[in-house]
Amino acid sequence: xxxxxxxxxxxxxxxxxxxxxxxxxxxxxxxxxxxxxxxxxxxxxxxxxxxxxxxxxxxxxxxxxxxxxxxxxxxxxxxxxxxxxxxxxxxxxxxxxxxxxxxxxxxxxxxxxxxxxxxxxxxxxxxxxxxxxxxxxxxxxxxxxxxx
Amino acid sequence: xxxxxxxxxxxxxxxxxxxxxxxxxxxxxxxxxxxxxxxxxxxxxxxxxxxxxxxxxxxxxxxxxxxxxxxxxxxxxxxxxxxxxxxxxxxxxxxxxxxxxxxxxxxxxxxxxxxxxxxxxxxxxxxxxxxxxxxxxxxxxxxxxxxxxxxxxxxxxxxxxxxxxxxxx
Numbered sequence: 001x002x003x004x005x006x007x008x009x010x011x012x013x014x015x016x017x018x019x020x021x022x023x024x025x026x027x028x029x030x031x032x033x034x035x036x037x038x039x040x041x042x043x044x045x046x047x048x049x050x051x052x053x054x055x056x057x058x059x060x061x062x063x064x065x066x067x068x069x070x071x072x073x074x075x076x077x078x079x080x081x082x083x084x085x086x087x088x089x090x091x092x093x094x095x096x097x098x099x100x101x102x103x104x105x106x107x108x109x110x111x112x113x114x115x116x117x118x119x120x121x122x123x124x125x126x127x128x129x130x131x132x133x134x135x136x137x138x139x140x141x142x143x144x145x146x147x148x
Numbered sequence: 149x150x151x152x153x154x155x156x157x158x159x160x161x162x163x164x165x166x167x168x169x170x171x172x173x174x175x176x177x178x179x180x181x182x183x184x185x186x187x188x189x190x191x192x193x194x195x196x197x198x199x200x201x202x203x204x205x206x207x208x209x210x211x212x213x214x215x216x217x218x219x220x221x222x223x224x225x226x227x228x229x230x231x232x233x234x235x236x237x238x239x240x241x242x243x244x245x246x247x248x249x250x251x252x253x254x255x256x257x258x259x260x261x262x263x264x265x266x267x268x269x270x271x272x273x274x275x276x277x278x279x280x281x282x283x284x285x286x287x288x289x290x291x292x293x294x295x296x297x298x299x300x301x302x303x304x305x306x307x308x309x310x311x312x313x314x315x316x317x
Contacts, residue, residue: 014305018279018286045312052260053280058177059184059193 005032006039013043017050153217160204161211172201175218178282179225185277186229186270192236196228222282223292226274233270264311272307279304 012029015021021029033040152174159167176197183193203224204211211220265273278284278292286304290297 010309011305014308015301017308018301018304020286020301042312045315046308049260049264049308049311049315050280052257053265053276056181056185056257056261056281059180059190 006036006042009033009036009039010042013039013046017046157217161208163208168201168205171204171217175221176201179221182222182277182282183225183229185265185281186226186274187233188266189232192232193229196225196232199228200225219288219292222278226292229274230270264314267314268307268310272303272310275300275303276307276311 009029009032012021012025016026016029033043153171156167156170156174160171179197179200180193183196184190187193187196200221204221265276268276275289278289279286284292286297286300290300293300
């Protein structure tokens with residue numbers, strides 16, 4: 001039996017292990033196995049591997065971990081901000097902080113360094129402005145005079 | 149989905165913390181075993197299982213009962229395993245970690261893990277563990293991985309053949 005044929009029957013053996021081999025191919029496989037020692041070995045190894053894999057030992061779970069009721073940490077449950085958003089917020093915050101730290105003399109408004117002290121405050125009374133009605137004819141007369 | 153999972157799943161989505169505790173008790177050992185053998189790192193496996201349950205808690209409001217509980221947990225844990233292994237490039241030898249991972253290891257099993265399982269790629273080991281250790285069917289694995297059943301059959305056959313070839317060396 002050549003290798004190419006064996007590859008085909010090895011696939012069938014893998015399918016048989018998964019209980020997915022169609023009835024039509026079962027007889028064909030059995031006939032081949034009767035003649036091919038290499039495929040019989042392949043089959044035996046498949047079964048042996050499965051046996052070991054299914055009996056792989058359990059893992060040790062620490063006692064404390066086993067009984068720990070899982071509760072989310074408050075910052076993880078409430079602040080689930082994606083990294084790019086968090087980075088953008090951090091950049092804006094740093095930018096604002098740097099602006100606030102700028103030297104007072106360099107401000108665009110030009111705030112003086114020395115503080116202004118108000119020593120006295122004088123209250124000035126402003127006379128009330130009386131509203132007067134201007135006659136329309138007088139207004140026209142004045143305008144004419146200005147034109148002349 | 150088994151009936152216990154179904155009941156607890158419904159209760160948990162409805163807001164029951166007691167159901168969460170039962171889900172944790174029932175699934176943590178299987179998840180821990182799978183994650184330990186996939187990553188080969190006991191401490192990472194522990195973190196991954198904790199993170200899986202943390203996600204279950206944080207996503208309570210968006211979970212649907214249509215998804216199988218066990219599948220949800222496994223998909224979540226599996227994705228986390230792959231992230232951890234790929235991002236941290238874990239290169240620890242499975243066999244070096246065996247004393248920490250396994251309860252009792254006979255010589256034959258130890259040799260198999262060291263010389264065969266440890267030499268498979270992450271994807272191959274994952275597939276073999278899902279099928280042989282966790283007992284998922286071909287159809288279930290296809291659903292979990294989002295590929296066709298034929299793809300799973302082909303990949304599984306290649307992984308099995310590779311295991312045999314490694315074993316002969």
